[in-house]
Amino acid sequence: MTAVQPSLPDASFGIHAMDGSPLTISPGANATALPCSDNIDSKRVLVVGAGPVGLFLALRLAQSGIKVTVLEKGPHTSELPRACGYAAAVQHEFAKAGIYEKIKEAGGFITAGPCWRKAPVDNGLGGKDNGELVATFKRHIDDPKMPPGSGTLNFPQAQLSELLCKEAVDTGLVDVRFNAELESIQDHGDETGSNKKVRITVKDLILGSSFSLSGLYLVGADGASSTTRKLLKIPFAGHTWDRKLLATDVWIQNYEETLHPTSYVMDPTYFCVITPLTEPKKDADSLWRYTIGLPATASDTSDDELLTAESVESLYEQLMAGPRPLKYRVTNKSVYSIHQRLASTMRRGRILLAGDAAHVCNPIGALGLNTGLLDVMALHETLTMIINEKFPENLLDDYSDERRKAFQMLVDPMSTYNLLRLTYLDIDQATTDDWFFRALKNGNVRTMKMMEKQFTEIWVTNMREIAQVGTTK
Numbered sequence: 468m469t470a471v472q473p474s475l476p477d478a479s480f481g482i483h484a485m486d487g488s489p490l491t492i493s494p495g496a497n498a499t500a501l502p503c504s505d506n507i508d509s510k511r512v513l514v515v516g517a518g519p520v521g522l523f524l525a526l527r528l529a530q531s532g533i534k535v536t537v538l539e540k541g542p543h544t545s546e547l548p549r550a551c552g553y554a555a556a557v558q559h560e561f562a563k564a565g566i567y568e569k570i571k572e573a574g575g576f577i578t579a580g581p582c583w584r585k586a587p588v589d590n591g592l593g594g595k596d597n598g599e600l601v602a603t604f605k606r607h608i609d610d611p612k613m614p615p616g617s618g619t620l621n622f623p624q625a626q627l628s629e630l631l632c633k634e635a636v637d638t639g640l641v642d643v644r645f646n647a648e649l650e651s652i653q654d655h656g657d658e659t660g661s662n663k664k665v666r667i668t669v670k671d672l673i674l675g676s677s678f679s680l681s682g683l684y685l686v687g688a689d690g691a692s693s694t695t696r697k698l699l700k701i702p703f704a705g706h707t708w709d710r711k712l713l714a715t716d717v718w719i720q721n722y723e724e725t726l727h728p729t730s731y732v733m734d735p736t737y738f739c740v741i742t743p744l745t746e747p748k749k750d751a752d753s754l755w756r757y758t759i760g761l762p763a764t765a766s767d768t769s770d771d772e773l774l775t776a777e778s779v780e781s782l783y784e785q786l787m788a789g790p791r792p793l794k795y796r797v798t799n800k801s802v803y804s805i806h807q808r809l810a811s812t813m814r815r816g817r818i819l820l821a822g823d824a825a826h827v828c829n830p831i832g833a834l835g836l837n838t839g840l841l842d843v844m845a846l847h848e849t850l851t852m853i854i855n856e857k858f859p860e861n862l863l864d865d866y867s868d869e870r871r872k873a874f875q876m877l878v879d880p881m882s883t884y885n886l887l888r889l890t891y892l893d894i895d896q897a898t899t900d901d902w903f904f905r906a907l908k909n910g911n912v913r914t915m916k917m918m919e920k921q922f923t924e925i926w927v928t929n930m931r932e933i934a935q936v937g938t939t940k
């Protein structure tokens with residue numbers, strides 16, 4: 468490797484381009500470099516990736532008084548159409564971080580449970596009506612103030628990342644560097660904790676030069692193709708589905724009252740998840756996410772072709788209810804491959820993995836980012852206990868074990884069957900065969916309670932409790 472000089476400016480914390488100048492990341496984010504009395508030093512935690520997981524971790528660590536440098540290879544936070552629904556457990560974490568109400572002020576809103584339905588049908592008037600209801604998840608929102616946990620919190624991932632970036636930087640302890648790519652890892656630190664340093668090389672994508680950087684710990688929150696995971700040669704076993712997803716954000720008029728904001732449209736060829744991105748009101752226009760499951764044969768078509776206006780229009784013709792000709796405005800679209808994979812460990816020495824870098828699942832049921840944000844809950848607690856309260860380093864192994872268990876025991880099987888459930892060949896038969904549809908239909912309280920328990924007892928990790936009782940040693 469070529470010799471590298473540390474070129475990271477050490478004068479202030481804030482949002483920066485790699486030359487150290489304050490950077491406007493995207494509308495809404497705080498572009499002001501914040502003065503900080505401390506110089507950057509090796510006592511910081513390094514986070515690779517300014518996705519929602521990396522930025523939420525940076526915010527939570529800073530709230531515990533820990534300095535963080537976030538390295539992001541992109542020029543700003545991602546604007547791709549991805550997650551938009553956050554579960555009760557995550558809402559409670561947002562509330563602890565003081566951002567639950569801020570998300571609602573920025574346009575986040577609560578919706579009740581989803582429904583499953585057949586594809587839209589011709590209504591004899593030239594348009595289409597919503598397809599027959601197959602099942603509904605009856606979830607009531609009792610408190611008009613919508614406290615955390617009232618229902619699902621809807622808020623686009625791109626806006627969440629912007630908000631998290633601003634909140635993290637506003638603490639004065641977080642430094643976010645864009646156009647900064649993790650290139651190599653020189654030293655991942657000692658497993659026993661005797662070598663208390665991580666050392667990496669970072670490439671400045673504007674200047675084309677590289678420099679080295681050290682920190683107390685490093686967290687790879689660099690997404691499904693994680694460079695951190697690959698450099699550490701951590702296996703990522705699992706499979707890639709033969710289907711792709713086409714996600715589109717689209718403004719349409721709401722011709723009728725929205726009784727079930729999120730609809731899972733069941734179809735063995737083209738299934739679809741329809742979710743609101745702005746609060747839907749009858750007769751008004753609102754922004755919706757149409758995430759369309761494409762058949763395996765679509766793999767023969769290039770992503771560019773799948774994204775043409777004609778291709779999107781023909782899918783909307785099948786999947787969108789309402790009068791014809793269709794009137795809509797697409798603002799964002801992207802094609803995704805989908806996977807079920809889990810890293811063989813989420814710890815190597817003083818380097819940890821979190822979010823998609825550690826585990827990926829298909830997005831049906833919104834388990835991907837939610838699980839990553841719950842990794843943050845566990846990792847924030849773990850690092851705070853080790854750095855601030857001198858707990859032993861082996862708590863990092865417990866973090867890895869507990870979060871991998873959450874994926875293996877809940878996230879992987881549940882997301883897998885969430886997808887398969889949308890592709891039944893005989894939908895009518897599915898309602899009598901499938902235990903989940905039968906439980907919904909019959910209001911089976913025991914089954915529903917059992918499912919709820921999994922979300923509180925398996926999905927969420929209380930690291931303080933683990934530190935007391937131990938885990939799988």
Ligand SMILES: Cc1cc2nc3c(=O)[nH]c(=O)nc-3n(C[C@H](O)[C@H](O)[C@H](O)COP(=O)(O)OP(=O)(O)OC[C@H]3O[C@@H](n4cnc5c(N)ncnc54)[C@H](O)[C@@H]3O)c2cc1C
Nearest residue numbers: 516518520540550551552649689690822823833835836837
């Ligand atoms: C269509 C769709 C809908 C979805 N809906 C939901 C949903 O409703 N709810 C839900 O919970 N999940 C959902 N998901 C999943 C969710 O989008 C992901 O789980 C989430 O993006 C993971 O966040 P992350 O921060 O771990 O990774 P990412 O968002 O992928 O961020 C990683 C960041 O790391 C950066 N990076 C990568 N390599 C480097 C490097 N070498 N150096 C520096 N930076 C680097 C990248 O540029 C990126 O900004 C959905 C996904 C899709 C595709």
